[in-house]
Amino acid sequence: MYQLNFQPVLAGEDTIHVEEGNFVRDQEIFPPDVLVEQEKILQIGLPIYVFPIWWNGMPAIMKGYFDRVFQNGFAYSFESEEPKKEFCGEEGVVFDTDWLASSK
Template structure:
């Protein structure tokens, strides 16, 4: 299986960095092919703007979603986005590795989705290629994240509300929207409060999940 890990943490020694390294080692050891998009390391441009479109269909009014289709048709996709699109095409599974920031992706990861999942590539509004007809059908996606808050805070009774609501949002309007199948997530909650032994146990738990992914 070809696995792309889209990794968003600014510090290689972070726990997210360890989870990413563990995934690379474990999946490679299981015989899978692995590529990593280390977004901070490559200084990924997170903002979708008119700099991405050098051969515009409309130079007076900037309509990003229409310019995306135009860029696909003209083969005028920026080099950094093209590299990531090739990885998406290559991948059978995409793992998103990140810390929860403001109950969401870090901006750099959201910007990867904004700029790579083009209209005309990952979905096609004009041709209604969405969900079951999504162009990325047959591929799988998985969230692997850490939180600062303990699990109770992300429960139905907790102040943040049930984490499954957030997960379902990612799974449905992002992964399933483009045709991908969402795998169960792996989350490490309340990371700052965990002992070294508990952190090591979480790494072991993740390793077991990764070994069974095929």
């Protein structure tokens, strides 16, 4: 994430909120850096994420990556079946180094 210089902060305009019973984002189009990562995810067959455990969770930069990239409208939707069509049956792998260290 650091080599990508990825901005992990999910800004207010990128979050979803409810308006008149519908989930909406202020920005209809994802930011350019997020679009690049989303396209990579769509092109790879099996994403593999490796990270250390930091205070009982993933590092903040990784959490920010997941928050910004796997957003409503791309990885899931409360109102549309389109993300299911793209991701249904797909797999990913997550390794955390705490598990690797404790498995010895």
